[in-house]
Amino acid sequence: MPGSHSIAEMVLNNIERAIVGKREAVEKVLIAMVSHGHVLIEDVPGVGKTTLAKAFAQSIGCDFRRIQFTPDLLPNDIAGVSIYNQKNVRI
Numbered sequence: 280m281p282g283s284h285s286i287a288e289m290v291l292n293n294i295e296r297a298i299v300g301k302r303e304a305v306e307k308v309l310i311a312m313v314s315h316g317h318v319l320i321e322d323v324p325g326v327g328k329t330t331l332a333k334a335f336a337q338s339i340g341c342d343f344r345r346i347q348f349t350p351d352l353l354p355n356d357i358a359g360v361s362i363y364n365q366k367n368v369r370i
Contacts, residue, residue: 287313290338297334298327308335 287309294305308331311318320328329345336343346357 290335293338294331294334298331301327301331305331312339 290309291302291305295302298305308318308320310316312335320331322328332345333343335341346352
């Protein structure tokens with residue numbers, strides 16, 4: 280069984296098949312993923328942000344979904360909302 284360093288190197292090499300010349304960014308995303316962190320990737324259009332996220336998901340066997348953020352998007356638009364209904368309360 281390969282060690283954690285070997286697994287990380289395999290993931291990086293696989294991602295670099297889709298993302299060329301951005302090793303530092305790929306390493307930072309991998310570090311965040313391994314440490315159970317979060318990553319917000321901000322940049323100008325057309326530099327490969329979506330491709331990077333999709334390549335990571337495919338490399339580790341996860342699903343990929345994308346949300347296009349706009350200035351009017353609210354957290355409830357993504358996470359949903361719970362509405363309190365007093366009729367459903369049991370005492």
